[in-house]
Amino acid sequence: MSPWMSFMVRTLRVGQHELSSIDFSNIVGNLIQNYALQKFGRNIRVSLSDPDIIFYLEVRGPIFRLGVDLTGLNALHRRTYRAYLHPSALNxxxxxxxxxxxxxxxxxxxxxxxxxxxxxxxxxxxxxxxxxxxxxxxxxxxxxxxxxxxxxxxxxxxxxxxxxxxxxxxxxxxxxxxxxxxxxxxxxxxxxxxxxxxxxxxxxxxxxxxxxxxxxxxxxxxxxxxxxxxxxxxxxxxxxxxxxxxxxxxxxxxxxxxxxxxxx
Incomplete structure (x- = not known):
């Protein structure tokens, strides 16, 4: 991670919580910004359309998992060869x-x-x-x-x-x-x-x-x-x-x- 990179936070929330997925993303985003400010002396840019790094937060009941999404915004199952789409196409x-x-x-x-x-x-x-x-x-x-x-x-x-x-x-x-x-x-x-x-x-x-x-x-x-x-x-x-x-x-x-x- 460098001060010239952009980032975003995506959250998957399963179960009942007082906060929404957006709330959780904002909290983690603020923590990342605070870390960047301490390490680099500046905030890093947030990009929701073309981020360099995607942080992925999974909230399942009381369990929190935070990681880096290596697949990016384009899901791995999307293939460019699909000229013809079967009615029950296999993933x-x-x-x-x-x-x-x-x-x-x-x-x-x-x-x-x-x-x-x-x-x-x-x-x-x-x-x-x-x-x-x-x-x-x-x-x-x-x-x-x-x-x-x-x-x-x-x-x-x-x-x-x-x-x-x-x-x-x-x-x-x-x-x-x-x-x-x-x-x-x-x-x-x-x-x-x-x-x-x-x-x-x-x-x-x-x-x-x-x-x-x-x-x-x-x-x-x-x-x-x-x-x-x-x-x-x-x-x-x-x-x-x-x-x-x-x-x-x-x-x-x-x-x-x-x-x-x-x-x-």
Whole structure:
């Protein structure tokens, strides 16, 4: 921090307090100004539009946390490649996390069989530009949108219109090292299949298309159902992370294809 830098204070307040978020920001701002006056002999400039430093205050009941916001005023989930916006678009930060959990840096062939606007594969290709990335979706409008997004991101990703039930007709068994997918929740975007049928079909096809020790990573609010089906197809559950996604508690499930024996 220097006397020539500008700053602002942002406050998140959770719970009941006598003071508002603005009040808390003003108090912390005054303390920072007093510190600057003692250290530099002058106040430092406040900027609410383009600050050099953002101090972040979180007030939860009686607990106060103060830190420096490293992301700035532009949220990390905003991506410039989004030429086409899917009606239930996946948060790119979640897509990025799913790719990292799938250890995409160590993969060569990657599939998203219900790719929507292509967010997962675009994030994966940004992490590892060398992957052979394939995106499929039953909706040709989404496929065209995914192509637009990949083009804007300057990435080479193959997108094709295909029903989930037919994806094993496009590839040899065991072709993929990883399948990373966000199946429809059935809220904003409906599937032609009911939820149990959809998950069973997805996991059955993943079993066929993944190689030995291949990774299946999916996002779902139906944790118990998915785990039951995964175990029926001899997948080993490697990791489960619980997150809040679109106001809904969801789970990122990472599973490993241990053998090629089907047990429906």
């Amino acid at each position: 790119p930060l979640i897509a990025y996390a799913m790719c990292k959990l799938s250890e995409i840096n160590q993969k060569r062939h990657v599939l998203d069989p219900m790719c929507g606007s292509g967010t997962i594969l675009i994030e994966g290709k940004i992490i590892n530009p060398e992957i052979d990335a394939w995106g499929l979706d039953i909706n040709p409008r989404h496929i065209e949108g995914a192509r637009q997004n990949a083009k804007k991101a300057n990435l080479n990703i193959k997108f094709e219109t295909c029903d989930l039930a037919d994806i094993d007709q496009l590839f040899q068994p065991g072709y993929f090292d990883a399948i990373i997918v966000n199946p429809p929740f059935g809220l904003r975007e409906k599937s032609i299949y009911n939820i149990p049928t959809l998950y069973n079909l997805l996991i059955e096809k993943s079993k066929l298309l993944l190689n030995q020790n291949g990774t299946l990573c999916l996002l779902t609010p139906k944790k118990k159902l998915v785990i039951k089906i995964l175990r029926a197809y001899n997948f080993i559950i490697k990791k489960i992370l619980t997150i809040n996604h679109g106001g809904l508690t969801s789970h990122i499930i990472v599973a490993i294809n241990q053998d090629k024996t089907l047990k429906a």
